[in-house]
Amino acid sequence: MNVSEITEAVRRRYQQAAVSPAGLFAYPVGRASVASLGYRPDLAARIPASVVDRFLGVGNPFSMGEPLPGWNVVDIGCGCGFDTQTAAYHVGPTGTVVGVDVSLEMLAAARVGLLESGLGNVDLREGPAEKLPVDSGWADLVISNGVLNLATCKPSAFAEIARVLKPGGRLQAADLILVGELPADLLDDEFVWSN
Numbered sequence: 227m228n229v230s231e232i233t234e235a236v237r238r239r240y241q242q243a244a245v246s247p248a249g250l251f252a253y254p255v256g257r258a259s260v261a262s263l264g265y266r267p268d269l270a271a272r273i274p275a276s277v278v279d280r281f282l283g284v285g286n287p288f289s290m291g292e293p294l295p296g297w298n299v300v301d302i303g304c305g306c307g308f309d310t311q312t313a314a315y316h317v318g319p320t321g322t323v324v325g326v327d328v329s330l331e332m333l334a335a336a337r338v339g340l341l342e343s344g345l346g347n348v349d350l351r352e353g354p355a356e357k358l359p360v361d362s363g364w365a366d367l368v369i370s371n372g373v374l375n376l377a378t379c380k381p382s383a384f385a386e387i388a389r390v391l392k393p394g395g396r397l398q399a400a401d402l403i404l405v406g407e408l409p410a411d412l413l414d415d416e417f418v419w420s421n
């Protein structure tokens with residue numbers, strides 16, 4: 227598959243997932259996954275069901291450390307916003323969380339979830355990991371969950387993370403990591419490239 231085919235496959239998959247992720251992923255998603263990944267139950271309980279049910283992360287970026295009150299956080303590939311909202315509770319009213327995603331459908335669902343929770347310290351923006359719509363040196367913390375594996379230009383995505391972080395800022399990412407070459411019969415499999 228070429229880059230534009232992969233980009234289209236990713237858009238199609240998350241357009242569907244924004245409606246319902248049931249049966250679309252090879253790993254656990256939604257509420258059961260949130261419970262098993264060690265997210266703080268007190269914060270998860272404050273996040274609307276529509277958001278929890280569409281959680282598509284592969285790990286828990288907060289297991290590496292919790293954002294502090296007042297921090298600026300960027301959530302790359304925020305999806306429906308479970309990690310975005312979790313970060314927003316951590317940073318509190320003096321902090322800000324920017325959720326970025328390429329999928330308009332995911333962002334629309336995230337906006338509904340945000341209205342439900344009433345959080346006022348979150349800004350959702352359309353854009354790719356490879357060209358983040360965030361000012362240079364703005365973020366104390368960048369989080370990302372199940373997204374960088376989907377970025378078609380990983381060097382650009384990591385350069386963008388470095389650009390938006392303050393000096394000494396942190397990246398806390400959970401992701402799928404390839405530990406060997408993909409078998410040849412999977413190289414043209416749209417499911418593999420967009421999962």
Ligand SMILES: C[S@@+](CC[C@H](N)C(=O)[O-])C[C@H]1O[C@@H](n2cnc3c(N)ncnc32)[C@H](O)[C@@H]1O
Pocket residue numbers: 236240280281282283284302303304305306307308309326327328329332353354355356370371372373376377378421
């Ligand atoms: C596996 S989901 C994870 C969503 C969210 N992080 C979560 O934990 O529920 C991947 C998300 O990344 C988005 N995405 C895919 N490629 C992207 C890219 N190049 N830049 C930004 N977002 C991207 C998808 O639209 C989707 O919302």
